[in-house]
Amino acid sequence: MKKIFTILGLISVAASMNAQIVINEVYGGGGNAGATLKNDFVELINNGSSVVTLTGAYLQYASTNGAFGPSGSNNNPLNNKLALPLITLNPGQKYLIQLAAGNGGTQNLPTPDFAPSGTAFPNQPLGLSGSGGKIALTSDSENPTAANGSNVIDFVGWGASGVSLFEGAGAAPATSNTTSISRTNGIDTNNNNADFTAGTPTPENSNTGSLAVTEISRGKSSNFVKNTFVKNNEITFGADVKDVKVFNMFGQVVKEASVKQNGTVNVAELAKGTYIVTGTVNKEAVSQKILKD
Template sequence: MKKIFTVLGLISAAASMNAQIVINEVYGGGGNSGSTYKNDFVELKNIGSTVVTLTGATLQYASAAGTFNQYHPLPTITLNPGQMFLIQESAGTGGTTNLPTPDYIAPIPTNFGTGTNTTPGFAMAAGAGKVVLANNSVQVTTPTDANVVDFVGYGTTATQFEGTGPAPAPSAANSVARTAGDTNNNAADFVAGAPTPQNTSGSLAVSDVKNAKTANFVKNTFVKSDEITFGADVKDVKVYNMFGQVVKTTSVKQNGTVNVAELAKGNYIVTGTVNNEPVSQKILKD
């Protein structure tokens, strides 16, 4: 699939880590009988290794067997590696819990054809449907259209999808969520499970350290000897891979080291707390 972005920052040496924003989770059961959350939602995620800005994008929605007949715009979105972006869609009459504070509350959708909508957000089907992230407001017709950034067909009756088949069927109690990266195969990339909506503040959102007081948080950002050396006492050290997954946790004293021999070569994000301040640093393991 063609992925189109404005990419800021360094480009990873690993081609598989190229920056990309994808649809990370889809939940159409909000407000239904048996649901916990009151609203449907779509969650985006930067699964790449650099900061990404997406401008002029839209979300588009279709029923399982229908065409993409409605869309709503998105604001300019800038996400750090591993960071989520939570979009609140339509509310129902059921559910007991509000979503975490959404990064964007969807407006009343616009139809591609005749007719008008009167309530904010997509009223997505709980069990089967299609959602596409597009880089403009041109109506999407297939998963391989030039303006498609990411496409998810979910549920067994979805007639369009990426790869060999649709993502599994969600329900009032379950969403479909991405397992890790993007192989452009909905059947393999998603699993059904309890909804886990996360906004930008509730997910990995870190950048290189710029605070002079914590400039020696990580002393060797280019790690050649399998040891990360720290220049301060650091609590709650976490090492994240570029999919936002925690791969190492520890605490360390000033000038202490953490062995990362078990980690593959590539980019990682290290976070921790120094003098009660959260700090973070990108590293490259050789």
């Protein structure tokens, strides 16, 4: 699909070849039965190699079989579109848009980059289906009629059964109250069923780009976290590490410390699950994923 962005106030077709803002994750089960998160959300990402500014764009939603705009089905009769503010993202940086809240859930999203009020839409905030639907990121407010429409920057149709529009050969997987769809390794081949994977929601805002630090190779792992599977409530480090930070999967810092070689950080207060540990070893920023049992 053609992707054209406004960069520093100018339309630059050449820049769109190596810098693009696309839909990275979609979650529609916020606040529903069994959900942890209180809100639906859509997360964007710049998966190109240059800074990109997107202006005048809209986020539009339609139900699985509904049309975009007022001519939608009975399940989606309203004009569900959101005018986005000016967005500037560095390569790899994400942008979190908080959408409708349900009556349940126990956890707020990370601080959203944009959280529209109910007045941003005719009569209601944007509420997504928990299992399937269609999201279009468009360059203007015109209702798209195809996944590759002239004003479509990016498009995701999800829900394996019956979704009417999608990019490529098939729709992205169905979601639930506890799962979202997110890009597989950040890939955008304009084929929704290949580009998206269903899994646990992992909303991240523009400030979580700091997690994109140098990856640990096998050769360096012994100089950082020695026990990536934590069973005794302590993370053991194999080197002097400055500025240790432990992030949960929502990009929130839940522990900070500095340790000496073979020193430990106690994480007894943290729930079981997956975390990212970052730090500085010999002036090099490093990171490691850990699993706390």
